[in-house]
Amino acid sequence: MKRHIAIVFILAALLAGCSGDTDDIGIVARVNGAPIYLSQLEFQHDQFQEDSVGAYVPSVAKLRKEYGEILSDLIVQELVVQELARRDLSVTDEELRKAENTVRADYPEGAFEQVLVEEYIDLKSWRRQLRYYLAQKKFFQQVLRPQIKIDYKEAEKYYRDHISDFYLPESMRILVVRGPSRELVVKAVEKYQKDHDQMNLATAFGEVETREVVVREGRLSAPWRNALTGLKAGQASDVLTDRFGFEALVLLERSEAKVLPPAQAYPLVEEALLEKKMENAFEQWLSGTLAKADIKVSEHLLESASKAGDGDGSGPDAVFTEPDTPSADEDMQSLPPDAPQDMSEDDMNGQEQSDEAIPMDQVGTDTGI
CATH class of the missing domain: 3.10.50.40 (Chitinase A; domain 3)
Incomplete structure (x- = not known):
């Protein structure tokens, strides 16, 4: 996997702060006890920086900030996975196999594996990311969607208030x-x-x-x-x-030029209302879940560590820190208000500290709403 020299430096700094506890080596956060590994952060960062690899060497402070933002996404994703597990809705191996076959069908024979090789991607990692994506999709479809109702009066009001959206030139x-x-x-x-x-x-x-x-x-x-x-x-x-x-x-x-009549515009109205309500439902769920969650984050990724080390990678020796604020969610300032793009899951067939990557365009970003 491609790496910047500075990323390797961050890796050394994180591992140096393990306080001799081998169980915490390579772990950057725990969500209700479930670990999030440095390899997951590296994978996500590599994907986001793919176009600029080799163009510049970012500072340690910048990397810490980027890693912190990515970690906030992974924490939310882990919370989603845990919610599915509590509801006995975890992604099954059969669902994963069907989704993989669908992706492979878009490639000529042997071309899929060739893409992975050219991009330095491990197949097991690709499958793990696909499972994360399927978990996100299932969460929206089977957990949030049944909670949402749209009545005709609401649709009529939206149509009237947004009539310009249905104008066809x-x-x-x-x-x-x-x-x-x-x-x-x-x-x-x-x-x-x-x-x-x-x-x-x-x-x-x-x-x-x-x-x-x-x-x-x-x-x-x-x-x-x-x-x-x-x-x-x-x-x-x-x-x-x-x-x-x-x-x-x-x-x-x-x-x-014309304006779509209500009957023809209704599918568009329903889609717009559904998207807004799904966002609100997710934000409400996330707020309540974070209030009860036990989240521990590596001090090296917190803003206080950046100030203490002046951006040079030095900082406290302890890998994990309990937030000083009253609740865990207040410490995770970069948590997104909407659905995550790629799901993170702890029970990925025992694959804990793999140094893996995946071509994001093979997974997709559709929430499946």
């Missing part, structure tokens, strides 16, 4: 016909206007490409706007020339 549906020569494009357009079969154009004219697009009139380029002026549905423009070749535009449909 004028738009055009256009068939773009491209080819290497003007004559070929003209023949392809004539054939389409005769039989209205877009698929046959590629067969009849091997060098012709077609694509259908929907464009708002206000976003048309100047050449396209001039070419489409005065055309009616079914008519084609003259052949246009640019540095990529030749193209003609066939106007398939012109839609006037």
Whole structure:
């Protein structure tokens, strides 16, 4: 796994503060007794910094701040996992297997493993992150979603208050016909206007490409706007020339500006209301859970450690510290108010201190709401 020199320095500083307790080596936090490992922080940090690897060497103080923000996410994620376990809803091995097969289906044979190799990713780590994501999705779908109700009066009010969101400007549906020569494009357009079969154009004219697009009139380029002026549905423009070749535009449909009626707008209204209520439900759950949670965090990631060590990685010897504030949630200032992006779980088949990583684009960020 790729590392900055400064990250290795932080690692040494954290391990040096274990006070001789081998059970705490590599652990940066405990959530109700469940450990969060330094390797998890490193993995998340590597993913977030992927585009800037080698571009600069961040200071220890900056790394501590970034690690602290990531740790707050992992703590929330661990709380979600524990909530699922209490409800007997933990992600099963079968659910994990099905999700993995779905991802693998998007790759040619052998390509999935090749991506992991090229990105220095361990397959076990990828599976662990996939399990975290599935846990998050299940929490929203099976724990929070059943609590939320949307009645028609609420939907009507939202529609009236946000009527501008359901305004559809004028738009055009256009068939773009491209080819290497003007004559070929003209023949392809004539054939389409005769039989209205877009698929046959590629067969009849091997060098012709077609694509259908929907464009708002206000976003048309100047050449396209001039070419489409005065055309009616079914008519084609003259052949246009640019540095990529030749193209003609066939106007398939012109839609006037309109406001979606309530019946058509309802799915959008429901989605907007559901998202807001889910956020509120999550914040309420998180607030109550944090108030009762027993959270211990490494002093090296706290702001006080940064001040004590002047950003050079030195600080108190004890790895864990009880927050000085009345409740644990007040100490975790960077906890996000919304759903975590990647779930963290303690019961990952005994994989505790693995130094692993995962391509985040293979897991996804959809909450599944």
